Amino acid sequence: MFVGRMSLSGLVDELAFHSRMTMPEERNHLGHLIEIREVLESGLVVLLIEQGTTAPQLTDALDAIVQMEAEAAGGEAIAPETDRRFHDVLYRPLANPLVGQLLGAFWEVYHQLRDDLGAPDEAPADVARKHRDIYEAVLAGDPSAAAAAMRAHFAGVRSRLARIAA
Template identity: 35%
Template sequence: MTEQPRGDRRARANAAARSQALQHEIMELIIERGIGPGEPLPTEQELVEELGVGRNTVREALKVLQAVGVVDVRHGYGMFVARKKLDGMRTPLEFHARLSLTRSGQEAMELVDVRQALEAGLIGPAIDAITAEDLAEVLSAVEEMERLASAGLPLVEADERFHGSLYASLDNGLLSNLLGVFWSAYSRLHAQIGPATVDLGETALEHRRIYEAVVAQDAARARELLTSHFDGIRRLIQAVVGESAPA
């Protein structure tokens, strides 16, 4: 392979640094002007004049900001500050968690660690806030998981509904977004691990027990059960990583 000239590498590094600086400037402009989520940004031409850079440079910076969930481009309408979304995290989380299964499994484990910290840490407030409607939805998800387990079918969608309903009454948009991102990554991870490696009946039973602890308003028991549930996922990842490790 022919080595790239050092000058070319420097030029690319400088271009990347300038692009990052411009992205930061655009975000600062949004904050300084008090432009809220869903509200329109200045036009490309206005940004060109305001920031003193070329149109293509502005366009590339906006593409990056759109990818990471800062800017929302609606064709035919203009550019807006994105509403609270973390979609930009989905692809890298999925990719690195799945890739790690062929190596140490570290990123997959980290994904589980963060989910456990969030869910176990917030289960007490969730129990205090949960409504009868959300509790009914949690039970519905448990019953669906039990039916699916009996039929030997994947539980991922019902499992996601269980956890989403459990924390819905907290009305925490950031938490909902994070859980959505984690579930998107976890569903891909689960598909890669393979449903044959999962004890469906035991998984459904774990969720039934969590539901019962919530109904009893036993936060300590619910926290213990959630921790045990995620420990089971860790053991599954460790087993898969062990099988894929080179001899």
């Protein structure tokens, strides 16, 4: 018997396939997946607050935000790698390796299908600001503000999903 690193690649492939097949439906698989990710991340930011996460623990998250702001100021779209890095490092203080793997699986499905969603509705500067709002709410220890910031962060994706279902 060999026990190795857990892989969610089969799950990613299955979710991407079913999401693509149900894309035109109003309540499609990708919409459900985004909803689950939003609920998960809304809870995770509260856990960060409850454990008293500090600015030094979130240095890498701040670095990702600064990179997003630089990309936006340069007239570029936020690079998917920069966005993903923010979410990867934000939850590191929780020290739960499954969080990163699960969010990574959700991320892979979304990014396999993002071109099917059409162009983002939000300006890059707004995307960067929404990430900064999440970061600042966590540091302020404000669970309500963190949950609101997370909802605002996912509003653009929900808007794109609604547009293709219409």
